Amino acid sequence: MSIIDISEVKPGSHVTLHYRLSLADGAEVINTFSDKPATLLLGAGQLAPPLEDILLGLKVGHHSTFQLAPGQAFGPRNPELIQRVSLATLRENSMIGEDFSPGDLVEFNAPGGGRYAGVLKEVGETSALFDFNHPLAGQALAFEVKIIGIL
Known part of the structure; x- marks a missing residue:
């Protein structure tokens, strides 16, 4: 009998993942897929809150790309x-x-x-x-994630 890990990402989770953030034109901002994965503590400010919100509820093995409207991830330009x-x-x-x-x-x-x-x-x-705007404020972005582990 095997135990199936049904845990999902919750506030306060330590999440090990690969992620890629790119502009609408495909220019990469950050990409951990070609390197070692990142481990982040949700709620610690390591990712913008809207990006953390996308991770909530995802399970180990989840891999998809989310399209973010201009200003959705880092707010509108002010x-x-x-x-x-x-x-x-x-x-x-x-x-x-x-x-x-x-x-x-x-x-x-x-x-x-x-x-x-x-x-x-x-x-x-x-x-x-x-x-003094965030460099990605007002940008449409693609956020690709692959969840590797959740603690």
Whole structure:
């Protein structure tokens, strides 16, 4: 007599899986299928909550691809998150002199601790323009998952 594992992914589960996240045009963002699988703790912020929600209820061996509408996984793009940062502020954070180019992801110290990041769009004479949206915000995505184990 064999015991069949009927466990399914629940909040707080440790899930070992392969996953691939790609843009609508097929460009891969992340792919664990060609490497070792990932082990994630649901609810720990290792995946965006909408991606974690997709995993809930899946069983070991499940393998499929989910199509996500623009903004579904990482939220819509927020124009208020495109902001100018003065070069004086960048100097105060000792970031002037570092070699940044438009398109670079730059990390900042957040007031009160912690860190946040923005993509540098352009550097002017007195300020730099940053996009603090998640790089995948507003994007249509494909999320392929294969559940290997659940604890």
